[in-house]
Amino acid sequence: MKLYISVDMEGITGLVDHTQVDSSKHNYERGRRIMTQEANHVIKAAFEKGCEEVIVNDSHSKMNNLLIEELHPETQLITGDVKPFSMVQGLDDSFAGAIFVGYHARASMKGVMSHSMIYGVRHMYINDVQIGELGFNAYVAGHYGVPVIMVAGDDGAAREAEALIPNVTTAVVKESISRSAAKSLTPAKAGELLAAKTEFALKNKDFVKPLTPPENPVLRIEFANYGQAEWANLMPGTEIEEGTTVIRYQAKDILEAYQAMLVMTELAMRTTFC
Numbered sequence: 001m002k003l004y005i006s007v008d009m010e011g012i013t014g015l016v017d018h019t020q021v022d023s024s025k026h027n028y029e030r031g032r033r034i035m036t037q038e039a040n041h042v043i044k045a046a047f048e049k050g051c052e053e054v055i056v057n058d059s060h061s062k063m064n065n066l067l068i069e070e071l072h073p074e075t076q077l078i079t080g081d082v083k084p085f086s087m088v089q090g091l092d093d094s095f096a097g098a099i100f101v102g103y104h105a106r107a108s109m110k111g112v113m114s115h116s117m118i119y120g121v122r123h124m125y126i127n128d129v130q131i132g133e134l135g136f137n138a139y140v141a142g143h144y145g146v147p148v149i150m151v152a153g154d155d156g157a158a159r160e161a162e163a164l165i166p167n168v169t170t171a172v173v174k175e176s177i178s179r180s181a182a183k184s185l186t187p188a189k190a191g192e193l194l195a196a197k198t199e200f201a202l203k204n205k206d207f208v209k210p211l212t213p214p215e216n217p218v219l220r221i222e223f224a225n226y227g228q229a230e231w232a233n234l235m236p237g238t239e240i241e242e243g244t245t246v247i248r249y250q251a252k253d254i255l256e257a258y259q260a261m262l263v264m265t266e267l268a269m270r271t272t273f274c
Contacts, residue, residue, distance in 0.1 A: 106132020
């Protein structure tokens with residue numbers, strides 16, 4: 001059995017603010033060690049429960065956070081930026097399942113460091129379904145017929161996963177108090193939980209169906225200000241919905257929609273305050 005693991009950072013045990021997830025800040029090195037340990041708990045349990053191959057994709061920021069020298073030796077790591085498919089780089093139909101670790105709630109929702117790709121996004125939609133990173137990544141997995149069998153992160157991420165993916169296993173390592181505070185398990189206790197939940201998710205995987213994306217999806221992204229919408233609208237094929245900061249794009253499939261989202265959010269980040 002071949003397993004895919006996407007590891008983000010904001011949903012990792014004990015991490016609650018930007019000083020722990022931004023490589024320029026003083027708490028980052030501590031945060032990336034906890035992130036690496038957390039990934040290892042899932043990887044180790046996967047190998048122990050019969051997985052023959054585990055591919056891990058570093059999915060946070062510049063995507064070079066996980067300490068490869070400390071990862072389980074049998075793991076293969078996808079690391080670095082730029083990746084054509086970002087948080088789901090390397091995912092294809094050869095995998096029996098996918099696990100998302102360190103995930104967080106989508107933008108505008110309660111949750112620790114909740115956001116969708118960049119802090120300038122208010123909402124994202126595929127057709128009429130509101131999604132964040134978790135949902136978009138699950139749709140890409142579904143394109144390949146791969147079920148997301150487990151999501152680990154804060155309670156906001158768990159609620160989002162359970163609403164989108166019936167029978168998904170969730171592992172809540174911290175409960176949001178505010179966007180920058182949480183009641184968290186210790187890394188040791190989180191490790192025990194993650195190992196147990198990974199074992200259960202692998203046993204339960206046949207009860208989880210892939211999140212099948214719609215054909216010819218319409219991607220809509222609502223940005224925080226008009227300047228961000230203007231930058232995103234520079235991508236050919238997009239349009240601004242009149243009187244809003246929503247950019248609309250008609251995609252041929254979910255893979256094109258995903259890459260359109262990457263381009264639009266990268267452009268939008270060029271917006272300055274004045």
